[in-house]
Amino acid sequence: MTRPDGQPEELQGTGLPVPQGRAGEPPVASAQPRSMRPISGAWVGGVCAGLADHLGWSVLVLRVIFVVLAAAGLLGVALYLALWLVMPRQAGQRSAPGLESGARRGLRPGGSVALTPVDLGVAGALVLLGVGLLWLVQASGWGLPVPALVSGLLASAGLGLIWWQADHASTRELRTGSGWRRMVTPLLAQWSTIMAIVAGLASLAGAVVVLTASLPGIGDAPRTALLVGLSVGALLLASLPWVLRVRQAFARARDDALVADARADMAAHLHDSVLQTLALIQRQAADPKKVTALARRQERELRQWLYGETMAGGSLVEALTAELLDVEDTHGVDIELVSVGDCELSGELTSLVRATREAMVNAARHSGAERIDVYAEVDEDLVSVYVRDRGSGFDLGHVEEDRMGVRNSIVERVKRAGGRAIIRTAPGEGTEVRLELPR
Missing domain, CATH: 3.30.565.10 (Histidine kinase-like ATPase, C-terminal domain)
Structure with missing residues (x-):
C-alpha cells in the first residue's frame, strides 16, 4: 500500500510502514485501528474528531449530526458523553523520544489546540443551529419538560467541565517538592483546574436540585433519599474519567516495570554468559580449538535463551x-x-x-x-x-x-x-x- 508519491503508507499513530507482501503476493492486511480521541484536535472531548478519523467521514458532518440529535431530547449530548467515556484519549502523533518521555512524566502540556477564527465561526454557527433546533422542538411540544431540560443542560455542562480537566490536567507539580510544599504546590499551580472542577460540581448540584424539586407528589423522606442518590450518582459520573486515567497510569507503570525487569534479565544473562565467554576467549586466544569450542557453546546457550527453551x-x-x-x-x-x-x-x-x-x-x-x-x-x-x-x-x-x-x-x-x-x-x-x- 503506497501513497501517490510512491512511498509506503504509515500505520496510523505509529509512524511505522504498513506491512508489505513479498513479490507477487497481496499486501498484508492490517487490523482496523481502535477509535481514539485526538486531544490535539479536539474542540471539547475529541469524540467527533476521533470518529471522523476512524470512519473516514468529515468531522463537520459528525458535529452537525450530534447537534441535531442534541435538540431531540438531549439525545446527542448523552451519546457524546457516553462515547467520551468509552473512547480512550490519544495524546497526539509520535514525536522525538525525549519529547514523548517528557509528556509521559507531565513535563509537557497535554496538547490542547488553539481554535482558529474559522473554527470559532463554525463553532458559533453550530451553537446557533443547536439553539434554534432546540427552541423549535420545545415550542412544538415534542421536547422535554422545562425542569428536565434545565437539569440536563446543567448536568451536561458540569460533566463537560470536569471531564475536560481530566484530559488536560498536568501531573508535573505532583512530582516536585516535599512535605507541605508537595501538597500546596499542585493547588497553586492548578488553580484554574480546581476552579473549573468546582464550577462543574456546582453545575451538577444545580441539576440535581432542579430535578428533585420539580417532582410533585412525593414526601420529604423520599425526596431526600432521591436527592442523596442523585448526588452520589453525579459524583460517580464526574469521577469516572479521573479513575480511568489513574488506571491507565498504573497500567503504564506496570508495563514500564516489566520492561525494566526484562532489560535487567538481559543484562544479567549477557554478563553471565557472553561476557564470561569473551573473557575466557581472551585467556585462550593462543588455542584456536579451545576458542572455537567456547564460541560454539556460547552460540548454543544464546539460542536456548533467546528462543525460550527450558534448561536441561x-x-x-x-x-x-x-x-x-x-x-x-x-x-x-x-x-x-x-x-x-x-x-x-x-x-x-x-x-x-x-x-x-x-x-x-x-x-x-x-x-x-x-x-x-x-x-x-x-x-x-x-x-x-x-x-x-x-x-x-x-x-x-x-x-x-x-x-x-x-x-x-x-x-x-x-x-x-x-x-x-x-x-x-x-x-x-x-x-x-x-x-x-x-x-
Missing part, C-alpha cells in the same frame, strides 16, 4: 548438576553438590539456578580455591542453595557500582523471582552465598 533437566537438582558440570569443565575447578530433597523446575527456580551458576563462576574465577561446595535443600515452604568457597574472599562494601556479577546476576535476579540472596564474605575468609526462594 526437569528438576532443581538436575539443573544444578548440569550447571555444576559446565562450570567445572569451563573453569577447571572441583565442585561438590550435596542435596536434600528435590522439586520440579519452575520459572522462579530457573532464576535461582542461574544465580547459583553465577555464584559458582565467581568463586571459580576470583576465589583462588581449588574446591567449591554447593548445598541445596528443598523444604515444603522454602528452597535454599548455598555456594561456599574457602578462597581469598573480598570486601562486599567496596564492590564497585558497575560490577554486575554480584549485584545484578545474583542479588537482583533472585529478588525479582521473589526470593533473597545473603552474601557473607571477608578478605581471607572465603565467601558464602545463600540463596532462598519461597515455594
Whole structure:
C-alpha cells in the first residue's frame, strides 16, 4: 500500500510502514485501528474528531449530526458523553523520544489546540443551529419538560467541565517538592483546574436540585433519599474519567516495570554468559580449538535463551548438576553438590539456578580455591542453595557500582523471582552465598 508519491503508507499513530507482501503476493492486511480521541484536535472531548478519523467521514458532518440529535431530547449530548467515556484519549502523533518521555512524566502540556477564527465561526454557527433546533422542538411540544431540560443542560455542562480537566490536567507539580510544599504546590499551580472542577460540581448540584424539586407528589423522606442518590450518582459520573486515567497510569507503570525487569534479565544473562565467554576467549586466544569450542557453546546457550527453551533437566537438582558440570569443565575447578530433597523446575527456580551458576563462576574465577561446595535443600515452604568457597574472599562494601556479577546476576535476579540472596564474605575468609526462594 503506497501513497501517490510512491512511498509506503504509515500505520496510523505509529509512524511505522504498513506491512508489505513479498513479490507477487497481496499486501498484508492490517487490523482496523481502535477509535481514539485526538486531544490535539479536539474542540471539547475529541469524540467527533476521533470518529471522523476512524470512519473516514468529515468531522463537520459528525458535529452537525450530534447537534441535531442534541435538540431531540438531549439525545446527542448523552451519546457524546457516553462515547467520551468509552473512547480512550490519544495524546497526539509520535514525536522525538525525549519529547514523548517528557509528556509521559507531565513535563509537557497535554496538547490542547488553539481554535482558529474559522473554527470559532463554525463553532458559533453550530451553537446557533443547536439553539434554534432546540427552541423549535420545545415550542412544538415534542421536547422535554422545562425542569428536565434545565437539569440536563446543567448536568451536561458540569460533566463537560470536569471531564475536560481530566484530559488536560498536568501531573508535573505532583512530582516536585516535599512535605507541605508537595501538597500546596499542585493547588497553586492548578488553580484554574480546581476552579473549573468546582464550577462543574456546582453545575451538577444545580441539576440535581432542579430535578428533585420539580417532582410533585412525593414526601420529604423520599425526596431526600432521591436527592442523596442523585448526588452520589453525579459524583460517580464526574469521577469516572479521573479513575480511568489513574488506571491507565498504573497500567503504564506496570508495563514500564516489566520492561525494566526484562532489560535487567538481559543484562544479567549477557554478563553471565557472553561476557564470561569473551573473557575466557581472551585467556585462550593462543588455542584456536579451545576458542572455537567456547564460541560454539556460547552460540548454543544464546539460542536456548533467546528462543525460550527450558534448561536441561526437569528438576532443581538436575539443573544444578548440569550447571555444576559446565562450570567445572569451563573453569577447571572441583565442585561438590550435596542435596536434600528435590522439586520440579519452575520459572522462579530457573532464576535461582542461574544465580547459583553465577555464584559458582565467581568463586571459580576470583576465589583462588581449588574446591567449591554447593548445598541445596528443598523444604515444603522454602528452597535454599548455598555456594561456599574457602578462597581469598573480598570486601562486599567496596564492590564497585558497575560490577554486575554480584549485584545484578545474583542479588537482583533472585529478588525479582521473589526470593533473597545473603552474601557473607571477608578478605581471607572465603565467601558464602545463600540463596532462598519461597515455594
